[in-house]
Amino acid sequence: MIALKMASAIHTLRDHRDDVNCCAFSATLLASCSGDKTVRVYSLNDFSELRFSPLSGHGYGVHWCCFSSCGNYLASCSTDATVIIWSMDTGEIMLKYEHPGRSPVRVCALTPDSSLVLSGASDGTVALWDFQSTTLRRTGAVTEATVAACSFTPCGQMFVTGCTLGDLKIWDLDLVQLHTQKDAHDLGVTCCQCDSISHIDGERVKFRLVSCGQDSQLKIWIISQHAVAGCHMQLLHTLKAQSGPVVSCAFSSDGQLVVSGSVDKTVTLYDGSQGVLLHTLSQHERYVTACAFSPSLPYLASGSMDNTVIVWRLGDGLSAEAPAAVCQGRKCAGHSGLLVSDWAEEHVAAWLAEEGLEELVSAFKGHNIDGPELLSLTRDTLARELSIDSVGLRGKVMRKIEELRAALVGSAAPDEFLCPITQEVMKDPVIAADGFSYEREAMESWIGAKNRTSPMTNLPLQTTLLIPNRMLKMAIGRWRATQ
Incomplete structure (x- = not known):
């Protein structure tokens, strides 16, 4: 695991005019939604707001937002009883789902393959939609209280709901209840998220779930599914570092870290496996209502009732011995588990910054250098086309590029x-x-x-x-x- 030496605030976004309710990352973007009825989208290059932001299609406050796995779409839901799918190329509304009964939608989720959309509402119902056709696939009551949290399992064939009564429930896609964890959180569940990584143990599939609630606790569970024995939940850790209700939580993309935000105005970071407190961040002035990890950069975002989103950089000053990216057990050539040949311009910019070559970011962006173009660069093109006059700097860049080429050639298929x-x-x-x-x-x-x-x-x-x-x-x- 990467040693977390410190976490530092690198940017504060102050564009919302009301409470920030949720924030979410894609590989290149950060989104936040608010009681001010808007969703705002920022580039991770420089945290500038995209030209089509804010997104203003909801009639009431926006409670939740999440990206599709490819990052091309963003889902948001609102008190106006709708879930909207936005294009991240144009900012246009691609699809709109109206929750049955017109009940306020508190939370939404997409399957890992983005084929299904789930919405959970204040009347205790959920609705499951086909992403492309907007066909309502299933709907039904899952609780007598508000559905406050939901998350698809890594395989996308089940989902978990949490409600204001405090129960966690696991369902299949036909809305057949597979397991109920009564009173998982006294006074109510506020958020839950499945780890994106599952493990096969004999005939069982296992994955973790993190949940939090009004009881001021964060809990990590192990969920196991067996074709014959069914579904089972086991409590792994109960974490009590925060003094007020915990209202948001998330796993990092590799499952190594867990973050939570609380009414006590703090953000806490834990070792996801051991349940050990690593860091407490205390820069927000009011309740912390949202938190999320970037899947591709060492970033954490937290949103608050102080109307701000703070972006934190994790592990500043990491030692050079930090392990290379790993994709399900195989080393992958390239930044964030992607092959260098799949890098976008944003990944190249992030790579330059990590290698201490920040001064070249603007030049590379100005010439739209992506992964394939990066690999094709020579000393001559660095000097002639990118106007890098320093011989020493050109040499350093080429050494780093040669390292990427060597890693790519020697890598096994992910x-x-x-x-x-x-x-x-x-x-x-x-x-x-x-x-x-x-x-x-x-x-x-x-x-x-x-x-x-x-x-x-x-x-x-x-x-x-x-x-x-x-x-x-x-x-x-x-x-x-x-x-």
Whole structure:
């Protein structure tokens, strides 16, 4: 695990005119939503607000927002009983879902493959929608109180809800209740999030859940699912570092850290495995209502009733011995677990900053240098096209680029490029109903043999429909071109 030496505030955003209710990251963007009816979106390059921000499609306060896994879409929900899907290319409304009964929507979530949208409302109901068609797939009452929290499991075939009565419940996509944890938080659950990483232990699939509540506690649970024995929850840690109700919580993308925000105005960071308090941040002037980790940079964002969002940098002064990025057990060439050939301009800028080459960020951005172009740079192009006059600086840049090239050539295929069935790099990846990607031919053979369960989880497949994973296919194509 990365040693967390310190966390420092690097930027404060003061654009909202009311309480900040939620904040969320994609690989390149930060979004926040507020009681002022708006959603604001910022670039992680310089924390400037995007040209189409703020997003003003809701009629009342916005309670929650979250990005799709690809980062191309942002979902937000509001007291106006709607969930809106926004394009992050244009800021336009792509889709709008109206919750049945017109009850205020308190929370929303997207499946890991962004195929389904979940909304939870004040009347105790949830609604499950198909992302592309806006078809209402399922709706029903899940509690007698307000649905205050929800999160999809890593496989996307189940979801967890938390309510103001204090219960946590696990459901399948048909709204069949799989497990209830009564009184998980006395006085009510305020937030919950599943870890994005699951583990297979024999015939069981295990993953963690973090939850918080009005009881001033943060709890980490282990959830296990077995095709025969069913679903089970076990309490792993109860964390009590904050003196007031804990209203927001989140896992880091690698599951190593947990963050929580509290009515006591603090943000706390914990070791996600050991449950050890690492740091307490105390810069907000009022209740901390939102917190989120960046999936691609060492950033944490916290939002507050003081109308601000503070961006924190984690691990300033990290030692050079910090481990390289790992993707499910295999080392990946490149920043944030991405292949260098998949880097966008924002990733190149982040890489320059991490290598102590901040002075070159503007020049590289001005020439729209992305990952493939970075790998093709030479000393001549650095001097002639990017106007880097210093011989020593050009030499330093080229040494860093050569390190990237060497890592890329020597890297094995990332695990996400391998079909779980064949264990070979996929040629035609498709997404199955369990949320995992497979080689089309292998998955069609699996289904053709009358297997209606997931090869990864052993849970029933709700449908045998296979969706082409074009983004993954493009990434694999770029990776193959570098080998």
